[in-house]
Amino acid sequence: MNVMQATRLVAAREIRVKLRDRTFLISTVVFLLIAAAATILPPMLSGGPSTVAVTEAAAGPLRAAGLEVLAVPDDAAAEQAVRDGDADAAVVAGPAVLAMDDAPGDVVSALSTEPPVRLLNPDAVDPVVAFLVPFAFAFIFFLTSQTFGVQIAQSIIEEKQTRIVEILVAAVPVRALLAGKMLAGTILALGQIALVAVVAVAGMAFGDNGTLLSLLGPAIGWFVPFFLLGFVLIASMWAAAGALVNRLEDIGGVSMPVQLAVMLPFFAVIFLNDNVTAMRVLSYLPFSSPTAMPLRLFNGDAAGWELVVSLALLLITAVGFLLAGARVYEGSLLRTNGRTSIRTAWRERETLG
Amino acid sequence: MYAVTNVLRLDGVDRSFGDRQVLRNVSFDVVAGRMTGFVGGNGAGKTTTMRIILGVLAADAGQVSWQGEPLSRDVRRRFGYMPEERGLYPKMSVREQVTYLGQLHGLTADAARRATDGLLERVGLAERGNDLLDTLSLGNQQRAQIAAALVHDPEVLVLDEPFSGLDPLAVDTVVGVLRERAAAGAPVLFSSHQLDVVERLCDDLVIIADGSIRAAGSREQLRSAYTTPRYELVVETDAGWLRDHPGVSLVDLDGARAVFDLAAGADDQPVLRAALERGPVRAFRPVTPTLAEIFREVAK
Numbered sequence: 001m002n003v004m005q006a007t008r009l010v011a012a013r014e015i016r017v018k019l020r021d022r023t024f025l026i027s028t029v030v031f032l033l034i035a036a037a038a039t040i041l042p043p044m045l046s047g048g049p050s051t052v053a054v055t056e057a058a059a060g061p062l063r064a065a066g067l068e069v070l071a072v073p074d075d076a077a078a079e080q081a082v083r084d085g086d087a088d089a090a091v092v093a094g095p096a097v098l099a100m101d102d103a104p105g106d107v108v109s110a111l112s113t114e115p116p117v118r119l120l121n122p123d124a125v126d127p128v129v130a131f132l133v134p135f136a137f138a139f140i141f142f143l144t145s146q147t148f149g150v151q152i153a154q155s156i157i158e159e160k161q162t163r164i165v166e167i168l169v170a171a172v173p174v175r176a177l178l179a180g181k182m183l184a185g186t187i188l189a190l191g192q193i194a195l196v197a198v199v200a201v202a203g204m205a206f207g208d209n210g211t212l213l214s215l216l217g218p219a220i221g222w223f224v225p226f227f228l229l230g231f232v233l234i235a236s237m238w239a240a241a242g243a244l245v246n247r248l249e250d251i252g253g254v255s256m257p258v259q260l261a262v263m264l265p266f267f268a269v270i271f272l273n274d275n276v277t278a279m280r281v282l283s284y285l286p287f288s289s290p291t292a293m294p295l296r297l298f299n300g301d302a303a304g305w306e307l308v309v310s311l312a313l314l315l316i317t318a319v320g321f322l323l324a325g326a327r328v329y330e331g332s333l334l335r336t337n338g339r340t341s342i343r344t345a346w347r348e349r350e351t352l353g
Numbered sequence: 354m355y356a357v358t359n360v361l362r363l364d365g366v367d368r369s370f371g372d373r374q375v376l377r378n379v380s381f382d383v384v385a386g387r388m389t390g391f392v393g394g395n396g397a398g399k400t401t402t403m404r405i406i407l408g409v410l411a412a413d414a415g416q417v418s419w420q421g422e423p424l425s426r427d428v429r430r431r432f433g434y435m436p437e438e439r440g441l442y443p444k445m446s447v448r449e450q451v452t453y454l455g456q457l458h459g460l461t462a463d464a465a466r467r468a469t470d471g472l473l474e475r476v477g478l479a480e481r482g483n484d485l486l487d488t489l490s491l492g493n494q495q496r497a498q499i500a501a502a503l504v505h506d507p508e509v510l511v512l513d514e515p516f517s518g519l520d521p522l523a524v525d526t527v528v529g530v531l532r533e534r535a536a537a538g539a540p541v542l543f544s545s546h547q548l549d550v551v552e553r554l555c556d557d558l559v560i561i562a563d564g565s566i567r568a569a570g571s572r573e574q575l576r577s578a579y580t581t582p583r584y585e586l587v588v589e590t591d592a593g594w595l596r597d598h599p600g601v602s603l604v605d606l607d608g609a610r611a612v613f614d615l616a617a618g619a620d621d622q623p624v625l626r627a628a629l630e631r632g633p634v635r636a637f638r639p640v641t642p643t644l645a646e647i648f649r650e651v652a653k
Contacts, residue, residue: 009456158442169409
């Protein structure tokens, strides 16, 4: 049996155990519901075309514009229909448009001749969407790397706390143990995100939000490699943190730097997402690039080479953290008395590997 | 010397933690088909030695070989190990984790399942196989631990304090299983600080103190090597006269009962004759040292 086979066995166990974990299953279902609600509900709530109360004589152009026409005998009845809530708007002699508290844009434009419009930045995004999308990206990365990172740390601590680790280390290389856990965490995280993405895309198609989908497509495509490497980066830190302690209760003490490394970039991207300079910087920093770079792409600010450079930087950092995390893991795995300092773990290379 | 083909051999193993040297030139053999007891005080180096055999720790110098080959991970995977600090996954069923450990030791999924079923039957856990480990009683958890160490039908068994914390029934189960393995030709090395248990079980004995091996060999060899010419005499009245008998040094005197050593080369029969001249003799026998006495002598 080689390292690969051992890694696969370890990963398979981690996934099997996780898939039976009720907390994990419930949180996945909740995510899916949120994704479905966020994509299906808004178009439904904004309602279909407005209903216009109008005399039959003036109904022609409104019908032609696709509006729902409520035919009424005269202007007084039209006004009454609006007051009663039977219609969103009314068109009366003049012509004038009546509505309760909100000027009905679709009715107005159906009655007017608009000058031709030439968009200088046709890819620009609806401001609401422009706010929601960065938030969604940052939130998904934050939540997922946090959830699955903590799970990797917990699984490491469980093996130390129950002492089964000594049997494991006698049977398989330490590297295979760590690799198996990282692999399982990555598969579960990606699987959960993929499910959420499928539901979100289906929701957009269902809610007839095709334009948003075509805009999001490339950003999502790039988000995947950024997410993968970013996840490895964060998970390596969680693995090292987990290996340093022996009891689940002690994880708080060592995980602070990891929490900060996840949280600070999250808030930076959320609050600075309309500051071009800040976002440029954030899109190169390895901890924030997984969310910042796909966002700049989504907003049409990032050139192709920038994506590649940022991804390369992230790759180098992630590999560096993975090696360092593995070394700390190897150095502290069998120290089952109290907390191990990073320095000790770094120097100690106990096992044969 | 035994044929090297069926011997687990430690040769000149050193190990330090920082400035503290915990093993010094540790060499001994564990022979196939025999139970070897490994005894020593707390901190003498038993656990470190066993961890080095299993590759959980690296030796600074020296080597460990099995059947004449230095140990590699592939060889060690065929070893069975019960560490001193024990534990399994609390939230996994017994059957599932024993099967998993079998696979980690190189069994196919099918073989691991079959071996698990057989072993759970053997240690009396067949009915509880699908229960989560942490729902089992402590005694049953220990049985699961034994199954976990043996699931891959190991060639060599290394058990660190296998009897500590076991209830008497579990001790009997472990003893039974270990004897089976030894009879089937596996070398079995087990450590214990319960010298009476070791005395009852072991064929061979290795005594370690302060990181060095003080004595190693078969139980009989060690007994005779460390036997002083010591005798027990029980008479009818007072045995105090022994004090003045030539060549005798009294170890213990309690009225009619005396324990004494004879000077080197002195004959025991004249002492018996002298006793008979004074009255009836109820007992006269050589005293063989217990393991505890040998251990105290050797580990000094």
